[in-house]
Amino acid sequence: MPLPASLLSTILPDLQAALSRGHALLTAPPGTGKTTVVPLALLQASWLAHKTILLLEPRRLAARAAAARMASLLGESVGQTVGYHIRFDRRIGPDTRIEVLTEGILTRRLQTDTDLEKVGLIIFDEFHERSIHADLALALCLDLCHLKHDLRLLVMSATLDTQATADLLGNAPVLSCAGRQHEVRIRYMDRPAQGRIASITAHGIRRAVQEEQGDILTFLPGVGEIKEVGRLLANDALFSRETTVCQLYGDLGKEAQDRALFPDPGGRRRIILATSIAETSLTIEGVGCVVDSGWSRLPAFDPRTGLSRLTTMRVSKASADQRAGRAGRLGPGSCLRLWTRAEHHNLPPFHPPEILNVDLASLTLELALWGVTDPAALQWLDPPRPGPFRQAQELLQSLNAIDTSGKITPTGRQLAALPLHPRLGHLLLTAEKHGMASLACDIAALLSERDLFYQSTSASVHDRFTLLSAWRQTGKTAISTQEGDRWIVQRVNQAARQWSHLCKGTTKATDPATIGSLLAAAYPDRIACRRPGQQERYLLTSGRGVRLAPGDPLANSEYLVVARLDGGLREGRIHLAETVDIETLRHHHARLFSKEEVVEWDDIAGKVLAVQRERLGAIVLSEQPLADANPEAVRAALLDGIGQRGLDCLPWNRESRQLQARILCLRSRQADTDWPDVSDAALHADPGWIAPYLDGMNSLEQLRNLTLQTILTAQLSWEQQQQLRKLAPETYTVPSGSRIRLNYQSDSRPPVLAVRLQELFGLAETPAICNNSVPLLLHLLSPAHRPIQVTSDLAGFWKRGYPEVKKELKGRYPKHFWPDDPLQAKPTRGVRKSSVPR
Numbered sequence: 001m002p003l004p005a006s007l008l009s010t011i012l013p014d015l016q017a018a019l020s021r022g023h024a025l026l027t028a029p030p031g032t033g034k035t036t037v038v039p040l041a042l043l044q045a046s047w048l049a050h051k052t053i054l055l056l057e058p059r060r061l062a063a064r065a066a067a068a069r070m071a072s073l074l075g076e077s078v079g080q081t082v083g084y085h086i087r088f089d090r091r092i093g094p095d096t097r098i099e100v101l102t103e104g105i106l107t108r109r110l111q112t113d114t115d116l117e118k119v120g121l122i123i124f125d126e127f128h129e130r131s132i133h134a135d136l137a138l139a140l141c142l143d144l145c146h147l148k149h150d151l152r153l154l155v156m157s158a159t160l161d162t163q164a165t166a167d168l169l170g171n172a173p174v175l176s177c178a179g180r181q182h183e184v185r186i187r188y189m190d191r192p193a194q195g196r197i198a199s200i201t202a203h204g205i206r207r208a209v210q211e212e213q214g215d216i217l218t219f220l221p222g223v224g225e226i227k228e229v230g231r232l233l234a235n236d237a238l239f240s241r242e243t244t245v246c247q248l249y250g251d252l253g254k255e256a257q258d259r260a261l262f263p264d265p266g267g268r269r270r271i272i273l274a275t276s277i278a279e280t281s282l283t284i285e286g287v288g289c290v291v292d293s294g295w296s297r298l299p300a301f302d303p304r305t306g307l308s309r310l311t312t313m314r315v316s317k318a319s320a321d322q323r324a325g326r327a328g329r330l331g332p333g334s335c336l337r338l339w340t341r342a343e344h345h346n347l348p349p350f351h352p353p354e355i356l357n358v359d360l361a362s363l364t365l366e367l368a369l370w371g372v373t374d375p376a377a378l379q380w381l382d383p384p385r386p387g388p389f390r391q392a393q394e395l396l397q398s399l400n401a402i403d404t405s406g407k408i409t410p411t412g413r414q415l416a417a418l419p420l421h422p423r424l425g426h427l428l429l430t431a432e433k434h435g436m437a438s439l440a441c442d443i444a445a446l447l448s449e450r451d452l453f454y455q456s457t458s459a460s461v462h463d464r465f466t467l468l469s470a471w472r473q474t475g476k477t478a479i480s481t482q483e484g485d486r487w488i489v490q491r492v493n494q495a496a497r498q499w500s501h502l503c504k505g506t507t508k509a510t511d512p513a514t515i516g517s518l519l520a521a522a523y524p525d526r527i528a529c530r531r532p533g534q535q536e537r538y539l540l541t542s543g544r545g546v547r548l549a550p551g552d553p554l555a556n557s558e559y560l561v562v563a564r565l566d567g568g569l570r571e572g573r574i575h576l577a578e579t580v581d582i583e584t585l586r587h588h589h590a591r592l593f594s595k596e597e598v599v600e601w602d603d604i605a606g607k608v609l610a611v612q613r614e615r616l617g618a619i620v621l622s623e624q625p626l627a628d629a630n631p632e633a634v635r636a637a638l639l640d641g642i643g644q645r646g647l648d649c650l651p652w653n654r655e656s657r658q659l660q661a662r663i664l665c666l667r668s669r670q671a672d673t674d675w676p677d678v679s680d681a682a683l684h685a686d687p688g689w690i691a692p693y694l695d696g697m698n699s700l701e702q703l704r705n706l707t708l709q710t711i712l713t714a715q716l717s718w719e720q721q722q723q724l725r726k727l728a729p730e731t732y733t734v735p736s737g738s739r740i741r742l743n744y745q746s747d748s749r750p751p752v753l754a755v756r757l758q759e760l761f762g763l764a765e766t767p768a769i770c771n772n773s774v775p776l777l778l779h780l781l782s783p784a785h786r787p788i789q790v791t792s793d794l795a796g797f798w799k800r801g802y803p804e805v806k807k808e809l810k811g812r813y814p815k816h817f818w819p820d821d822p823l824q825a826k827p828t829r830g831v832r833k834s835s836v837p838r
Contacts (some may be wrong), residue, residue, distance in 0.1 A: 011177045012041050015154075019121070020047040023153040023169040027162060027178035029325070034156050035062075035125050036069045039098050042121065043081075047152070051120030054109070054136065055100045059277050060086040061257060063251045066125075067091070067100040069283075076502050086463060087419055089496055103133030104419060110140045111369055111416065121152045123415045125154070127165070128157040130381075132201040132299075142168070158322065168381055182328040183461050184290075188341045197221065197312075198228035201293045204338045205229070206238055211545055212287020212334050214262075215270040217278060219297040219323050221312045223249050224487055226273045228784055233271070238239060241268075248274035248284075251494070262286065279322040283329070290327040290335040292320060294343075298351060301388075320344070329451065353382050355634035360384050361422050364392035365401055369416045373406030398524045399426045400591065418502060423522040425555040428503045429674040430521035434588070435711075437503040439510055441516055443467060445495035447522070447563055450488050451576070458553050461519065461578040462512040468492060469510075515579030516542075517588050519561035524592050526562040527585065528577070529619045530555075537571065538562075541592070541617025546572040554579060585616070590661060592616060599633035601641035607699035608637040618644075635694050639687045642703075647680050649700055656708035661744035662728040663712070668748055676715045679746075689715055727770045734759045734767075735827040742769075742776070750792065754779040757788060757805070758816065761825040783813050783830075798822055 007267055011026065018024040019042065026032045039053050049114060057063040067084035074081055082317065083092040084100040101109065110116070122141055138153070145151050155165055162174045193200040201220060204649060208216050220226050226247050233245055248260035260272050264284045270286065276296050278284060296319060300311040315323070320337065327333030337344065355363070363384060375384045396402045399422055401412035408416070411429070418425040423772050424444040431440030442465060446452070452464045471489050520527055528538035528546060531560035536548040536555045546565055548555050564576035586593060594615050602609040610629035614621040646654060648656065667675035693711055697703065713721060728751075731739040736759035743752040753776040760780075768775045780789040780797070788805055791797045806818045819825035 005740070010429070011175055012038075014033050014173075014175055016042065016045055017176065018173045019045065019152050023172040023173050024155075024509075025169060025174045026154060026156045026160060026164050027174065028156070028179070029158050032177050034177070035066050035740075036073065037526055038154075038156065040070055040073060043097055048120040049150075051098075052096070052118050053098045054106065054119055054122045055098060056103060056106050056124045056134065057100055057132065058103055058126050059132050059250060060089075060102055061248075061252070062126075063100045063102050063284055065257070065261065065282050067098075070098060070100075073833060084744045097172070103131055104213055106137045107140070107366060108135060108419075110144065111366065116144065116148060116151060120150065121154060123154045123156060125156050126158070127155045130355070131579065132354040132358055132360075132363060135353065135355045135381060136366060138168075139380050140366075142379045143370075154237065157637040159530075164381055168379055178584065182330070184324050184328040184332070185334040186324060187334065187336050188344065189338055190340070192340055192343060193338055196223045196228075197293055197295055198232060199340055201225070202229050202232040202289045204235065204293075205338055207234070208289050208336050209238060209243070209269075209271070209290050209332075212289040212336075214333070215272065215284075215289055216289045217274060217284060217287045218273060218291040218293070219278065219327050219633060220273060220293050221297040223491075225293070225295075225485055226275070229273055232834060240273075244268045246270050246272045248272055248278055248282075250275070250277055265438045276319065276323075278326065279319060280783065284326065285327055287329065288331070290323055290333070292323050292335060292337050294320070294337060294339045296351070299354055299358050301357065310405045310788050314347055316348045317344070318350045320347065321698060355380075355382050359390045359421070359474075360392040361395050363708055364389060364457065365416050365422050366397055368396070368402050368406060368408040368412060395525065397424060398592075399423070400424070413525070420499070420502075424448070427518055427522040428499070429519055430588070432503040436514070436518065436540045439465075439501065439514070440503070441496040441499045442492075443515060443518055445492040445497060446523075447576075448495055449491050450749065451564075452492065459548060459549060459564075459574050459577045460512065460554055460578055463516050464576075465510060465515065503816060513577045513581055513584055516559075516561045516578040517580055517584045520580060520585060520589050520592075522587065523563060524559055525617065526565075527580070527592070527619070528560040528562050528574075528615060529616070530558050530560075533583075538574070539619055541619055543618035544572060545570070546574050548574050548577075558582075559585070582621070588681060593621075597629070599626070599629050599637050600635045601644065603641065603644055606641075606701070608634050608641070610637075610698075631695065632700055635691060638694050638698060639691060641700070642687060642690070643684065645700070647684055649703065650708060651704050651706055652708060656712060657746070658730070658744055659709050659712050662724060662730075663716070663744065665728050665744055665751065666724065667771065669770055675720065678712060678715060729769065732767060732769070732776065735761065735763045735828050737827075738829060750774055750777045752777045752779055754781060756781045756783060756785065756829075757809075758783065758828050760794070761819065761827040763827070764795055764798075764823055766792055782809065783816055 003462060015024060015038070017027060039055050042048065042053065043486060050172045057065065057066060062149065063086050067078050070079065070082040071078045073683050076082070078084065079093045080095055081089040082098045083096040085092055085105050086102045087104065113551070124134060135826045140151055140152070145153070153169060155169065166172045167172050174299055175779055189244055197220070201218060205216060205218055218229070226249060230245055232237060232246065239245070244264055246260040247256065258272045260274065261282065264270055272284065272287070287476050294315055295312055295503060296315045297310040297312050304662060312423070324335035327335050375389060393402065393406060396412065397404065399411070399415070400409055401415050402408055414429055415425040418428065420428065424447065427444055428437065428440045431437050441489070443461065445460060446464050446468070452467050456463065468489060472493065525540065525542040531537045531539055536550065536552065538546050538560060540546055540562065546710050554577060556561060559580050560574070560576050560577045561580050562577040562799060565572040565574050582622060596613055598613050598614065599608060599610045610626040612626050613623050663675060663678050667677065690711060693706055716724065728744070729742070732753055733739050734755050738759055740755050743754065745751065751769065751774070755778065757780045766775045766778065775792050777790065777792050778794060779787060780791065783789050788796060791800055791801070802822055809816070810818050815831045817825070
């Protein structure tokens, strides 16, 4: 069995030794043979004890190719020592020791065979791609290793954050191997390209054919672009009989794959149109030039559909380097990048891990099946983000896949067994119960691919289904390019055919209402009710507002189920939906309906609203007055209203505000006592002080019957009430004998005594309260009760301020007595008959 000498001599012995002790990490660039050589070299290791090796590959095509290559090195057929298992295809025999699996298959294997008794080593190949399936599988494997101590894990990658991964594997050793990459000359465009990806790429291929040697590997984002470029090149005179165009993507048959992977038997020069599947793992012989469109199609969460979908985006610098390296496997090569140097500078270094950017519903369901309700219970390179994880749990609860504690339900176990997003899985399960599996497969396929129509005046799913049916019935040719995309129709048909084996049943009806009912099984959070009096605006059960395009016939429907919408800032635009009637929803989706007794504050009406409501999520279907509302609930709602309106909605008067200020005065000056905090902030924060007095009330109008002075007094003990009268009296008796009401402040300022100056004659010191510890703030008034002076130092005023004030007052009020020595004068309330002091 031929092995690369550098890998054999420098890596394999150390790798064998490392794995005999535990987990390991291997980094090696593409072309070193790690995918096919390492599993074969480890097969006879003593620590493996003749157990099976599971090799995880991120793509189906790479899995088949790796299994075929290893089998050929052994001189065997696939299915003997080496086999593979991918979606819809399995070639495993009784003697198979190396099983090549795709990521979803490995997760399913872990869930169904948790002991993995016959498995000794699991290899994670191309782990640097960081798919969500690989991250999940590694987390589950690490958890399993706590019970299965003889299970070894080997992580292999071309480029990876080795330290973080090694730490995750328990400080595992890192082994590195240098590749044998030849020089690759990189060329860029002089100016940014304009136009469709396919036409730009076709132009680049024409240039490469004329300027470069060897087979040309072209990277395109997806199959649609591959087909379009193929059509553009088909009739080009530049390509002679000595040139052949090959395609390479995941769904190709083996014969078509081989034409792309191996040199042409007739010696023709190949132009290979490939997706990013050709970046790593696969060895393509004869490539001397790479033409890179600069685009990738990667999974990302699409809020329009609630699913993770492939999204076209710019490549990262790491991916661009991987692609360019394909031209230097066998000798010096070249790479034509169809973007400028300046654009390359702005590319992201790496694409972020999928787990940070995709829908987590499937992962959350797998964790629930594993028995994990909190991702923190497992080890991750990048743990699922809390917000998206909670959203995924809410969705799974609406699909009856998990319960409110996050534990999996019987329905959830059924969904986990399906190779579909939980939304689509629930659609198929629901349809199967009603004998509509075929229709459900078509709907699921329609939702998973791009829209069949280039343009449409309606968002109706039924219209798309009608187009698909016409395409099938008319020999698959009766679709104009203006009406729909033939390639997308083919993709939809293929997906529906693949999924049809997952469930049983025939289609009984295909009317819009039936389609809408099935959509509700996948989108219970997107059932929409038309807003009253607004033709095209709807409210979703999730609480979000959405709207149809003007003139859409679906606007005649009172209820819709929305399958695709955009992320408008205020309202989402509906792009795909179908009508449904409320009685059909009641019959087939009764679990979504709820009845509740609602007792809540209605701020517009200014009173407590007590009703019984029937709801469909955020949509209120009916509302009836609740005659026997729970008094505690009414009280709580009224308190909520007081909290919203603020304390000013209560019937405060001067007496109650002064009582509040008197209590606060003593609280601030007697810190060692237990005077209650009756400040507005404290009363607003804890409304328990007023709650006992709200019995029988349900509106702001009725709050006027409250006597706040009595309620505040009740917050004091009997002893405190007596102390309050003594230490913070309502009035103060001045030397003239008048009892004058004090004005207490709500803050820390002293109480105010507003008194006519003549009534203080003979008083030497500033009067005080609270055992003479709080001097009053004196507002000295004229006989006409006009302010003369404000002071808290009465003695100082007699000495310094009074002589000047006396002169002014004598002139204004000559009939009043203004003594030269106020401390020796008798206080008076009015005009004295004698002007001579006694």
